[in-house]
Amino acid sequence: MPKPGEHKTVQSRILTYAQEIGWTFVPQAEAETRRGFNRSSGNIQEKAQQASLYFDDLLYQKVREFNPHYTEPQGVLISQLSNFPTSIYGNRDFLDYLRNTGKYFYAPENRELDLTLIDYSDLSLTKNVYEVTEEYSVHNGKHGIREDIVFLINGIPILVIECKNATKNEAIALGIDQIRRYHNETPELFVPQMIFTATESIGFSYGVTWNLVRRNLFNWKDEEIGNLEAKIKSFCQPLYLLKLLQNYILFAEKDEALNKYILRQHQTIAVEKVIQRCHDSQRRRGLVWHTQGSGKTFTMIKTAEMIFKAPESNKPTILLMIDRNELEDQLLRNLKSLGLNNVRHANRISTIIELLENDYRGIIVSTIQKFRGMPKNINTRSNIYILIDEAHRTTGGDLGNYLMAGLPNATFVGFTGTPIDQTSYGKGTFKTFGIEDDDGYLHKYSIAESIEDKTTLPLYYNIAPNEMLVPAQVMDEEFLNLAETEGINDIAELNKILDRAVNLKNFLKGDQRVDSVAKYVAEHYTQNVEPLGYKAFMVAVDRPACAKYKQALDRYLPPDYSAVVYTGNNNDTPELKAHHIDGKTEKQLRENFAKFGEYPKILIVTEKLLTGFDAPLLYAMYLDKPMRDHTLLQAIARVNRPYENEDHDMLKPHGFVLDFVGIFDKLERALAFDSKEINAIVKDLKLLKTLFKNKMEEQAPTYLDLIQHNFNDKDVDNIINHFRDQERRKAFFKAYKELEMLYEIISPDAFLRPYIDPYTTLSSIYNLVRQAYTKRVYVDKAVQRKTDELVQKHIGTTAIAAITDFVEINTQTLEAIQNKPTGATTKVINLIKSIEKTAEDNSDDPFLVAMAERAKSIQDNFENRQTNTQDTLDLLLQEIKYNEQRKKEQAERGFDSLTYFVYQTLEDAGMSDPDSVSHQIKQAFIEHPNWRTSEAELRELRQEVTFAIYAEMDDLDQVTAVVDQLFRLLSQAYDL
Structure with missing residues (x-):
C-alpha cells in the first residue's frame, strides 16, 4: 500500500487549522493570478520571473486605506517594496517598513509621513487581511523554488512553512535544509518573509529567515506533544504573528556582522x-x-x-x-x-x-x-x-x-x-x-x-588524580568552612578571600604541581578535546598562576596553542607584565578563540572572561581555582553553549569540566542551590561511562549477532538485506551515533579496553550500511575522528569484505553481475551505486544523470518493499541494456550526448520529428555558450528552446513540462 504524501498528512491539515483561526485560504491558481503569474498563457518560466512577491492589488488597497494621504500609483509602491537589497540588510529594512516606520512624501505639507502597512491594533481581526496559500512558486531566471505554505498579511508574505512526510528520516532536518537552499537560490524571496517553520506533523521547528544556524532554531512547545493542530493554532494565531513582527524579531551586531534573532x-x-x-x-x-x-x-x-x-x-x-x-x-x-x-x-x-x-x-x-x-x-x-x-x-x-x-x-x-x-x-x-x-x-x-530545549547543554565533570588535588583539610579550613564564601557572587570578592588562603595558594602554585598539572592538561587536551575540534579554558587561581601555567604549558605544547588573558597593573612584576596585552590584541584573541581551527586553542584566565564571555566552541574547562555557588556556576556556564559546524561534522554534545582542586568532590557544599537544579547542572563523567557500558551490553549484541562468518561476503549480504528496511536503519543509526559520541568523549581511557573489539565491529557495520544506503547524510554524518582511526586499523588487520564493489556500466556489465559471488541484495545496492558513480564520472552526459535518477527511484521502491529483490535487479539491468542501446543509436546518428538527450526527451514526449528540432536546440546551445554562468543567456536559451518545441507541439502545458524536465536534468548534469 502506498504511503500517504506530505500534502495529505501535513500540508492540507495545516491549511484547515489555519482557516479555523482566521486565515482565508487562497488556492494556488488564484494566488498566482493575483501575483500576475498566469499559467494559461505565455512562457511559464517567464511568467514566474515576472510575478510579484505580493498580492499587489490588495496591498495597494490597504496602503490607501491606512494612509489617506498616500496618492502614489500602485506601481510606485510595489517598486519601492521591491527595491531592498537581497540580503539580511534588506530584510532588516523591510521589517522597519512592516513596523510602519517607512516613509512617503506628502506634497501638500512638504514633509514625509509614516507609511502604515499593518494595523497592529487589530484585536478583532477585521482591519488587516490574513491569507494563506500553498505551492508558492518563484523563479529568478536561474533558480525556481516552490514553498509549501505561505502566510500573507495585507498581501505581504510573512511566514513560510516547509512540510515534510513523517515517514522520512530526519524530516525536519530535510525541511530546514530546503529553506537553506531557498535562501541561496532565491534570496529575493526572503526580503519580505520574516519567519519560517518546518514540520512533519510531530515536531515543529521555527526560526527567523537569514539565521539558519542550528542553535538558533527552536522547537515550538505546546502542552500536547505531537499535536499539530495545537501548534498551528498557537504559533500561527494572527495576533501572535503580529506580536512577533512588531516586537520580538531583533537585529544586532555581533563580531562586526549583522545578525537576526527571534x-x-x-x-x-x-x-x-x-x-x-x-x-x-x-x-x-x-x-x-x-x-x-x-x-x-x-x-x-x-x-x-x-x-x-x-x-x-x-x-x-x-x-x-x-x-x-x-x-x-x-x-x-x-x-x-x-x-x-x-x-x-x-x-x-x-x-x-x-x-x-x-x-x-x-x-x-x-x-x-x-x-x-x-x-x-x-x-x-x-x-x-x-x-x-x-x-x-x-x-x-x-x-x-x-x-x-x-x-x-x-x-x-x-x-x-x-x-x-x-x-x-x-x-x-x-x-x-x-x-x-x-x-x-x-x-x-x-x-x-x-x-x-537545547538552549544550553548539560555539563559533565571529572576529578583529576588525587595527587594533584588540594588536600581536603586545607580546602575546608581556608575556603569551604569560611562563612564569607557562602553565596559568594562576585569573582572580585572571591579573590579577596583567596588572597588570605596562604596555604591553599601556595599549594596551587607550587612549581612541581604546576608542571604536573600543565603536562596533564596538555595530554588531556591533545587526546580528548583537540580531536573533537573544540577549545578549552585553563582557570588559574590568580594572575601569577596564569603566568606560571603559560610557561609550563609551553613546555608541552607549541606556544601558539595557549594565551593569557587578564587585567594588567602598572605595579606588576616583569613576569606579569610579559602577558599584558592592549584592548585591540585582546579583542583579536577573543575572536580567534571563537573560530574553528584558529589559534589560540587554550585561554589561560583567572577573572576576565569567566563571566559574560560567549564562545560556543569552548568545550572544556580545566578548573584550578576554588569557587562556589554563583561564581562557580557562572564560570562553568562558559562551556555549556551549543555549537554546530556542518562543514566539519561537529555537534557539541555537552560541556566538560576537569576539576584540579576537588571542589566537585563536595558538590552539595560547593553549590548551595536546590538539589533538583544541581542535578540538572552538572553530572559526573562516570555516568557517561555507565551509559556506554549499558548500551554496549544491552543494544550492541543485536547488531553484532549479524556477523556469523568473520565479516566475509556472506555477512555483508546478510547485513545489507537486514537493513533494507528504513525504520530498522533509522533505529540502528540512532543507537550507533549515541554510542559513537560517548566513545569520542571518553576515549582515550582504560575503561574502554574491553569494548574496543565489539565497538570497532559495530562501527564497521555502520560504515557498511551507511555506504550502502545513503547518498547524502544529514544527521548521521561520517564517523568521528577517533572512531575512524580505530576502524581503519581494524580493516587493515581483519577479513572485512569490500563494502562497495563498483561495476563498470558497459556491455560487459550483465556478465559481470552474473559472475559476482555476492547475494542478490548486495548486487542491487552495488549496481545502484555503480550507476550513480558512472553518472558522476560522466557528469556532462545528461542521459546518465537521468538514468541515475531512475535508479534512485527504483531503490526507493526496493527499500519500501514495493518490489522484490529479483524484480529490482531486473529493472536495473534493463536500465543498463537501455543505456547500451542509446549509446549505439547515438553513435549511429553522430550525436553528442547533449543533442541525443534532447532528441530522446522530445521523442519520449511524442514529437513527430524530434530530429530537426534537436539540431535547432543544439544550435541554440552553441549560440549561447555562457548559459551556465549568465542568467541573461539562460533566459534567452530557454526562450529559444521553448519556441523550437512549440513549433512542433501546440499543447502549451506539455511544452512547458518538456522544457522544465530538460533544463532540470541539464542543471543536475552541469551542477548548476
Missing part, C-alpha cells in the same frame, strides 16, 4: 509578565530567573524598549543596570542596533543624579556601583522602572540604602542567570525582588528547561 517562548512570556508588573499599581517588585545562555540580555533590552514605548508607561524613565563595566559598551551597542533613541549612558554617579533630578524621560544605562551616595527622594515618580541584571549581586547596602531610598515609588525587577542560593544572601534576594510572588519568581526558565 525571542523564544520563555523570553516573550517574561517580557510580557515584566511589563504587566511595571503597570501594576499594587505590586512593584519582581524576580526573573533565566538560566545563563538562554538570551537574558535580549529579554532585558526588549522589555526596556516595550515599556518605554507603551502608552500606559506615560513617558517613563527606565534604568538598565548591569554589574560589570565591560558590559556597558556591549549593551549600548545592542540598544543602538535596535534603533532605540533616548538612551543615555550614565558612567558617573553625578550623571545619574543629574538625569534623575532633571526628570529625564528615557533609558539610562549604568552599573550598580554608581548608586553610592544617591540622595533620598531624588525622584518620586511612580513610572520609573529599574531592570537589574544579576540581581543576586545587588542585595547589599548600595541597593537598599541608596537606590530604593532615592527612588521610593519605582518598580524594581531583578534578572538573574543563576538560581537563587539557599544562603542568607539568597534569602535577601528573594526578600528584595521576589516577595510579591508566591514562589519567589515572577518568571522562571530553569537550567533543566534550558537543557531540554
Whole structure:
C-alpha cells in the first residue's frame, strides 16, 4: 500500500487549522493570478520571473486605506517594496517598513509621513487581511523554488512553512535544509518573509529567515506533544504573528556582522509578565530567573524598549543596570542596533543624579556601583522602572540604602542567570525582588528547561588524580568552612578571600604541581578535546598562576596553542607584565578563540572572561581555582553553549569540566542551590561511562549477532538485506551515533579496553550500511575522528569484505553481475551505486544523470518493499541494456550526448520529428555558450528552446513540462 504524501498528512491539515483561526485560504491558481503569474498563457518560466512577491492589488488597497494621504500609483509602491537589497540588510529594512516606520512624501505639507502597512491594533481581526496559500512558486531566471505554505498579511508574505512526510528520516532536518537552499537560490524571496517553520506533523521547528544556524532554531512547545493542530493554532494565531513582527524579531551586531534573532517562548512570556508588573499599581517588585545562555540580555533590552514605548508607561524613565563595566559598551551597542533613541549612558554617579533630578524621560544605562551616595527622594515618580541584571549581586547596602531610598515609588525587577542560593544572601534576594510572588519568581526558565530545549547543554565533570588535588583539610579550613564564601557572587570578592588562603595558594602554585598539572592538561587536551575540534579554558587561581601555567604549558605544547588573558597593573612584576596585552590584541584573541581551527586553542584566565564571555566552541574547562555557588556556576556556564559546524561534522554534545582542586568532590557544599537544579547542572563523567557500558551490553549484541562468518561476503549480504528496511536503519543509526559520541568523549581511557573489539565491529557495520544506503547524510554524518582511526586499523588487520564493489556500466556489465559471488541484495545496492558513480564520472552526459535518477527511484521502491529483490535487479539491468542501446543509436546518428538527450526527451514526449528540432536546440546551445554562468543567456536559451518545441507541439502545458524536465536534468548534469 502506498504511503500517504506530505500534502495529505501535513500540508492540507495545516491549511484547515489555519482557516479555523482566521486565515482565508487562497488556492494556488488564484494566488498566482493575483501575483500576475498566469499559467494559461505565455512562457511559464517567464511568467514566474515576472510575478510579484505580493498580492499587489490588495496591498495597494490597504496602503490607501491606512494612509489617506498616500496618492502614489500602485506601481510606485510595489517598486519601492521591491527595491531592498537581497540580503539580511534588506530584510532588516523591510521589517522597519512592516513596523510602519517607512516613509512617503506628502506634497501638500512638504514633509514625509509614516507609511502604515499593518494595523497592529487589530484585536478583532477585521482591519488587516490574513491569507494563506500553498505551492508558492518563484523563479529568478536561474533558480525556481516552490514553498509549501505561505502566510500573507495585507498581501505581504510573512511566514513560510516547509512540510515534510513523517515517514522520512530526519524530516525536519530535510525541511530546514530546503529553506537553506531557498535562501541561496532565491534570496529575493526572503526580503519580505520574516519567519519560517518546518514540520512533519510531530515536531515543529521555527526560526527567523537569514539565521539558519542550528542553535538558533527552536522547537515550538505546546502542552500536547505531537499535536499539530495545537501548534498551528498557537504559533500561527494572527495576533501572535503580529506580536512577533512588531516586537520580538531583533537585529544586532555581533563580531562586526549583522545578525537576526527571534525571542523564544520563555523570553516573550517574561517580557510580557515584566511589563504587566511595571503597570501594576499594587505590586512593584519582581524576580526573573533565566538560566545563563538562554538570551537574558535580549529579554532585558526588549522589555526596556516595550515599556518605554507603551502608552500606559506615560513617558517613563527606565534604568538598565548591569554589574560589570565591560558590559556597558556591549549593551549600548545592542540598544543602538535596535534603533532605540533616548538612551543615555550614565558612567558617573553625578550623571545619574543629574538625569534623575532633571526628570529625564528615557533609558539610562549604568552599573550598580554608581548608586553610592544617591540622595533620598531624588525622584518620586511612580513610572520609573529599574531592570537589574544579576540581581543576586545587588542585595547589599548600595541597593537598599541608596537606590530604593532615592527612588521610593519605582518598580524594581531583578534578572538573574543563576538560581537563587539557599544562603542568607539568597534569602535577601528573594526578600528584595521576589516577595510579591508566591514562589519567589515572577518568571522562571530553569537550567533543566534550558537543557531540554537545547538552549544550553548539560555539563559533565571529572576529578583529576588525587595527587594533584588540594588536600581536603586545607580546602575546608581556608575556603569551604569560611562563612564569607557562602553565596559568594562576585569573582572580585572571591579573590579577596583567596588572597588570605596562604596555604591553599601556595599549594596551587607550587612549581612541581604546576608542571604536573600543565603536562596533564596538555595530554588531556591533545587526546580528548583537540580531536573533537573544540577549545578549552585553563582557570588559574590568580594572575601569577596564569603566568606560571603559560610557561609550563609551553613546555608541552607549541606556544601558539595557549594565551593569557587578564587585567594588567602598572605595579606588576616583569613576569606579569610579559602577558599584558592592549584592548585591540585582546579583542583579536577573543575572536580567534571563537573560530574553528584558529589559534589560540587554550585561554589561560583567572577573572576576565569567566563571566559574560560567549564562545560556543569552548568545550572544556580545566578548573584550578576554588569557587562556589554563583561564581562557580557562572564560570562553568562558559562551556555549556551549543555549537554546530556542518562543514566539519561537529555537534557539541555537552560541556566538560576537569576539576584540579576537588571542589566537585563536595558538590552539595560547593553549590548551595536546590538539589533538583544541581542535578540538572552538572553530572559526573562516570555516568557517561555507565551509559556506554549499558548500551554496549544491552543494544550492541543485536547488531553484532549479524556477523556469523568473520565479516566475509556472506555477512555483508546478510547485513545489507537486514537493513533494507528504513525504520530498522533509522533505529540502528540512532543507537550507533549515541554510542559513537560517548566513545569520542571518553576515549582515550582504560575503561574502554574491553569494548574496543565489539565497538570497532559495530562501527564497521555502520560504515557498511551507511555506504550502502545513503547518498547524502544529514544527521548521521561520517564517523568521528577517533572512531575512524580505530576502524581503519581494524580493516587493515581483519577479513572485512569490500563494502562497495563498483561495476563498470558497459556491455560487459550483465556478465559481470552474473559472475559476482555476492547475494542478490548486495548486487542491487552495488549496481545502484555503480550507476550513480558512472553518472558522476560522466557528469556532462545528461542521459546518465537521468538514468541515475531512475535508479534512485527504483531503490526507493526496493527499500519500501514495493518490489522484490529479483524484480529490482531486473529493472536495473534493463536500465543498463537501455543505456547500451542509446549509446549505439547515438553513435549511429553522430550525436553528442547533449543533442541525443534532447532528441530522446522530445521523442519520449511524442514529437513527430524530434530530429530537426534537436539540431535547432543544439544550435541554440552553441549560440549561447555562457548559459551556465549568465542568467541573461539562460533566459534567452530557454526562450529559444521553448519556441523550437512549440513549433512542433501546440499543447502549451506539455511544452512547458518538456522544457522544465530538460533544463532540470541539464542543471543536475552541469551542477548548476
